Amino acid sequence: MxxxxxxxxxxxxxxxxxxxxxxxxxxxxxxxxxxxxxxxxxxxxxxxxxxxxxxxxxxxxxxxxxxxxxxxxxxxxxxxxxxxxxxxxxxxxxxxxxxxxxxxxxxxxxxxxxxxxxxxxxxxxRALKRIHRIGPQGADVDGGVLWTELMTAAFARGLTPPLFTGYTELTIAGTLSVGGASPGAGSRGLQIDHVQELEVVTGRGEVLVCSADRHADLFKAALGGLGQCGIIVRAKLDLVPAQPEMRTYQFTYPTGDGAVGDLRTLTERGEVLGAYLTWAPAATSFVGQLIISVPVTPGSPPDGEHLLRGLSQPPSAATAFDLSYPDWVNQVNRLVAQMDAALDYDHLVKPWFDVWFGASEIERFTQDALAELDPHDYAPGSLLLVIPAKRNGVDHPAFREPRADSTPWMYLFDILDNSAAPGPDPAFATDRLQRNAELYRKARTVGGSRYPIGALAFTKADWIAHYGAAWPEFRRAKERYDPRHVLNPGPGIF
Ligand SMILES: Cc1cc2nc3c(=O)[nH]c(=O)nc-3n(C[C@H](O)[C@H](O)[C@H](O)COP(=O)(O)OP(=O)(O)OC[C@H]3O[C@@H](n4cnc5c(N)ncnc54)[C@H](O)[C@@H]3O)c2cc1C
CATH class of the missing domain: 3.30.43.10 (Uridine Diphospho-n-acetylenolpyruvylglucosamine Reductase, domain 2)
Known part of the structure; x- marks a missing residue:
């Protein structure tokens, strides 16, 4: 009081x-x-x-x-x-x-x-958002820089980060603290696979530079580590040559049938830069869309007939369009801006569910979830997604991969749903948190792992189970770099 x-x-x-x-x-x-x-x-x-x-x-x-x-x-x-x-x-x-x-x-x-x-x-x-250097060796940026800002600066020099989150108005350090999955370029793994060095303020207030060779325990704890051991203030990131244009192919799946199988075929064949699925609620079902991204090399346009072969629909069923690279990178930003204008999206309640699966589990889990969810319960703006990412074998224990299986691919299943009207709406949130808890329980039985961007009530015991074999190492890093446990209490891990 x-x-x-x-x-x-x-x-x-x-x-x-x-x-x-x-x-x-x-x-x-x-x-x-x-x-x-x-x-x-x-x-x-x-x-x-x-x-x-x-x-x-x-x-x-x-x-x-x-x-x-x-x-x-x-x-x-x-x-x-x-x-x-x-x-x-x-x-x-x-x-x-x-x-x-x-x-x-x-x-x-x-x-x-x-x-x-x-x-x-x-x-x-966001108060620290300087781009210090950009060159073929990589980018040196403050943690508060947005991915879209880095893209603009790098593209002006013919370069780009290898991959982006769908929405790029997110801070670089914010997505490095969770993992960074890319709908457009999952063949390149996660954003945390492309970090050369970090500057971190630890929970002791020391400023340390870390990498795979220097304070490696801090580096590993920071990538995907929800800021538990340090605050990322600066990052050196990979850059690669940028294509001037990107082609997008889209297939529609009115009932969803065949969609995940086609996504796996395209993804695991490894000929496209990225592919992902969305489902939007419609009158009687969720309608699926498979969205495929291919770089357009000047003078040699992509061969759609070849790239899209062997799917449940013929290549001719796909629509195709080209965008300049910057427009392609920022397309979700435009969508979010439209939803903001139409729905006040920014203020809607978003009880998101996000779990990674091994390749062999994603199809069944998605089908079961789609069968259980009633599209009438999902307000405009709501979307289900499946985003693949290649496991690159980079050691980042704080990011929990799903159980390994026969392919090097993992798949992120998201329910990105929202309330119909601006929040708060405790009854809606409680109902969806219950849904998330049930889905998560099922996901765990097939080796699914939480992607900690969403809304899931977790006890400390749940977190320990989530970190599994990596828990002792993560806890040691916490005791070493943040012994008073002051940093980032939000997730409730320590
Ligand atoms: C519209 C939308 C689209 C999205 N699309 C994708 C997508 O395509 N792929 C994907 O992977 N994710 C996606 N996300 C999720 C997003 O990547 C995460 O929510 C990310 O953490 C957001 O970055 P932020 O800057 O808002 O971080 P915040 O939400 O501010 O922070 C996230 C966590 O990191 C910690 N943190 C923040 N900054 C630092 C720092 N400098 N050092 C240490 N810890 C820090 C925070 O304490 C917090 O625990 C999307 C989210 C939205 C809203």
Whole structure:
């Protein structure tokens, strides 16, 4: 109650900046366990001098109290808009010394509180978004850069990251913290397969550069590691030559029959850059679309008859269109912008379900799920997806692959559904969380592994089971790099 009163008092002050405005009386009162912006408030520990700013006003804290899911609300006590990596290191040290939780937040596009905390510090990583260098050896970027920003800068030099998430208005560090699956280029694996080096602020507030050869335990814990051992502030990433144009082929499956089989045929034959499936709710069923991406080499257009052979539909049933490479990379951004305008998509409740499967399990799981789900329960905007990714044999234990099977391919099954009206909608969320729990239980029995971007209630025991054989190594890295367990409490792992 006292905490609440104090917070409301703070909210009446418009904006409290740190050292940049010379406001000395900003800090944290350990006795009251609250952030303080008033020297009259009693004894408290002052913040270190910062290049950026600390925001304690209610609007800034409220903006970082929700994510794309609109299911969980947790209000931080303070928001850091860093002006430098040094700011992050200083504030993590300040918080670690006092046991204050710290969350790194990219675009907040995970959907179940992963980037949130109660009364701790949220660091807005978008404040650091410099592209330091781009060249044939790779890109050197701040963690807060968006994938679409890197694409634009790299494409101007004829280069590109090997693969993108479907939506590219996500921070580089945010997707490296989960894995980074690509609907358009799954043959190139995951985004975390293409990282040369990271600069990380650990939970001790040290700034460390890590790679497969240097602080390798930290590097492994950071890739797909939900920020549990460190905050990724800078990354060196692979770049490859970019094609000027991409061709997209699309098949429609009115009842879904044959769709997953065709996806597997195309994917595992390895002749296309990427292929994935979507299902949208329609009057009587979910209607499937198989979307295939092929680079267009100037002077030598793709041979659709050959590439699309041997599927349940003839190549002539496909529609085809070409896009410039940047338009192809950003096409989901345009779709999301349209859904925002039409449905207020940004504010809909999104109880997403996301699980990886081995190749031999994806077809049965998808068919069973489609048979169970009633399309009438799924509001406009909702979509089911299956996205393949090749297992490249890169060692990233914090990203949990599904059980290995006879092919090097794994398949991400997503239910990206949403409420019909802007949230919150606790009854809808509860119902869908129950659905997710049941689907996850079934997925586990066939070796499925959670992709932790969605909405699934997990206990600590569930997390330990999720990490399986990798748990002792992950826990050791946590104890070494974040011994006070202050970093990124959102997922509830430690
Ligand atoms: C419309 C839409 C489309 C999407 N499409 C895809 C897709 O095609 N493929 C795919 O793989 N995913 C996809 N996602 C999921 C997305 O990759 C994840 O939600 C990703 O984490 C979002 O990045 P973010 O910058 O919003 O991260 P946030 O949600 O802000 O953070 C995610 C997690 O990482 C931590 N974190 C954030 N920044 C850092 C950092 N700098 N260092 C350490 N930890 C950090 C956070 O604390 C949190 O636990 C999509 C999401 C949306 C909303």
């Amino acid at each position: 006292e905490k609440e009163t104090r917070a409301q008092g703070l909210s009446r002050r418009a904006l409290v900046r740190g050292a940049t405005l010379g406001v000395a009386a900003v800090g944290f009162s350990a006795t009251a366990a609250t952030w303080v912006a008033d020297a009259a408030a009693g004894p408290f520990d002052r913040l270190p001098r910062l290049d950026g700013e600390i925001l304690l006003d209610a609007a800034s804290r409220a903006a970082d109290s929700i994510d794309q899911g609109h299911i969980v609300t947790r209000t931080p006590g303070a928001v850091l808009r860093p002006g430098s990596v040094g700011d992050i290191a200083k504030m993590v040290r300040f918080c670690a010394d006092r046991g204050i939780k710290v969350s790194a937040r990219g675009e907040g596009h995970t959907t179940y509180g992963q980037s949130l905390n109660d009364n701790g510090l949220v660091i807005e990583m």
